[in-house]
Amino acid sequence: MKKVVVALSGGVDSSVAAALLVEQGFQVVGATMRLWNAPGCDQENRCCTPETRALAASLAEKLSIPFIVLDEAETFRSVVVQQFLDGYTRGETPNPCVTCNRFLKWGVLWDYAKSIGADYLATGHYARVLAQPNGAYELWKGRDPAKDQTYFLSTLTQEHLAHTLFPLGELRKTEVRRIAAERALPAADQPESQDLCFLGGRDYRDFLAEYAPQAVRPGPITDRSGKLLGQHQGLAFYTIGQRKGVPAAAQALYVWKKDIENNRLIVCPAEELGADTLRVTEINWISGVSPTEEFQAEVKIRSRAAPALGLVTPGPDSSVRVRFEKPLRDITPGQLAVFYQGEQVLGGGWIS
RNA sequence: UGGGGCAUGGUGCAACGGCAGCACACCGGACUUUGAAUCCGUGGAUCUAGGUUCGAAUCCUGGUGCCCCAG
Numbered sequence: 001m002k003k004v005v006v007a008l009s010g011g012v013d014s015s016v017a018a019a020l021l022v023e024q025g026f027q028v029v030g031a032t033m034r035l036w037n038a039p040g041c042d043q044e045n046r047c048c049t050p051e052t053r054a055l056a057a058s059l060a061e062k063l064s065i066p067f068i069v070l071d072e073a074e075t076f077r078s079v080v081v082q083q084f085l086d087g088y089t090r091g092e093t094p095n096p097c098v099t100c101n102r103f104l105k106w107g108v109l110w111d112y113a114k115s116i117g118a119d120y121l122a123t124g125h126y127a128r129v130l131a132q133p134n135g136a137y138e139l140w141k142g143r144d145p146a147k148d149q150t151y152f153l154s155t156l157t158q159e160h161l162a163h164t165l166f167p168l169g170e171l172r173k174t175e176v177r178r179i180a181a182e183r184a185l186p187a188a189d190q191p192e193s194q195d196l197c198f199l200g201g202r203d204y205r206d207f208l209a210e211y212a213p214q215a216v217r218p219g220p221i222t223d224r225s226g227k228l229l230g231q232h233q234g235l236a237f238y239t240i241g242q243r244k245g246v247p248a249a250a251q252a253l254y255v256w257k258k259d260i261e262n263n264r265l266i267v268c269p270a271e272e273l274g275a276d277t278l279r280v281t282e283i284n285w286i287s288g289v290s291p292t293e294e295f296q297a298e299v300k301i302r303s304r305a306a307p308a309l310g311l312v313t314p315g316p317d318s319s320v321r322v323r324f325e326k327p328l329r330d331i332t333p334g335q336l337a338v339f340y341q342g343e344q345v346l347g348g349g350w351i352s
Numbered sequence: 353u354g355g356g357g358c359a360u361g362g363u364g365c366a367a368c369g370g371c372a373g374c375a376c377a378c379c380g381g382a383c384u385u386u387g388a389a390u391c392c393g394u395g396g397a398u399c400u401a402g403g404u405u406c407g408a409a410u411c412c413u414g415g416u417g418c419c420c421c422a423g
Contacts, residue, residue: 093386093387095386096386125385192384195384195385239389241388241389244378244389248363248378251376252376252377302386302387302389303385330388332387335386335387336386
């Protein structure tokens with residue numbers, strides 16, 4: 001009997017994933033990670049509160065599987081949260097969920113799974129792993145196009161995929177909810193998770209002001225010619241393409257660039273946003289093999305962006321340059337660019 | 353302290369003397385395992401004191417503030 005550790009968040013998706021694995025005959029161990037325990041944010045924090053842990057525990061009891069809580073708050077703080085704060089301090093817009101998947105779920109949790117002799121790590125992500133006849137593994141989008149989460153999983157390697165199960169990969173969200181209801185799982189009525197789990201319902205601006213005050217200094221807002229338009233309260237409160245918080249004008253203005261050296265926010269009208277080229281570094285190619293020739297791919301530059309067709313040109317040090325057919329707005333350093341061909345995920349790297 | 357112009361929500365602009373509108377911001381909601389974007393919705397204004405008029409954001413006079421030109 002194959003043994004699998006399933007990551008339980010207390011939500012619907014991971015609950016159904018666990019239930020399905022049990023029904024498929026796996027020896028299942030439920031695991032929840034305690035990732036954040038700053039005082040005062042427990043009641044709002046949806047992914048690792050006492051309430052969500054209780055939901056996960058009661059699910060495990062219902063399924064009659066062992067349940068363990070791993071306290072990884074220190075790892076999470078020093079890796080995920082620190083990268084989040086450092087990214088904003090550098091003027092980037094970091095994506096902590098990607099980092100969390102890489103270092104906590106397929107890092108700490110996978111190490112734990114191996115330590116107890118498990119064959120697999122399973123999560124409730126909407127994604128598919130396809131084993132090829134030649135022994136290679138491919139990562140494919142989840143069957144439900146509205147819920148596909150491969151954007152956050154593009155840093156996985158062959159080693160990870162060989163030992164990863166996504167029980168929800170072939171399902172749609174409505175089916176998952178139905179399965180949860182039919183089996184009366186404790187989390188059946190839980191709302192979708194949203195926002196950064198460690199913010200605990202706070203605005204991320206408040207969080208940054210507390211943990212990264214150096215990134216929250218007032219400064220000027222100008223147009224591209226340098227004309228002063230107003231004041232901002234901190235560059236970290238903005239991201240490329242953002243309108244919120246930009247001074248009103250006859251025409252809507254958006255963030256064009258963050259001038260870190262001068263702590264200056266540069267804004268422009270919508271039609272001046274965007275670029276048709278992009279550089280991506282530190283790319284993880286799912287196949288484990290870096291491309292050497294140019295190729296066409298669909299590229300997602302944000303988690304919920306429509307894929308854009310572009311020509312990918314390999315460069316040095318596992319970087320590439322992408323030239324898009326049409327200019328793309330909101331190309332944002334610190335976010336991930338993920339390469340697709342149809343349903344298949346080729347890889348992903350950081351936008352620089 | 354000569355001349356000219358302007359003054360309307362937080363911001364930028366509309367409104368022949370006839371119910372003060374629009375855009376953006378703010379706020380609420382939808383969407384969403386990052387930040388955004390996007391969609392729906394609420395609230396909020398005629399610088400001031402008089403005058404003309406049935407009726408004034410609009411016309412007239414004084415005040416106040418700002419801008420431009422000339423010193």
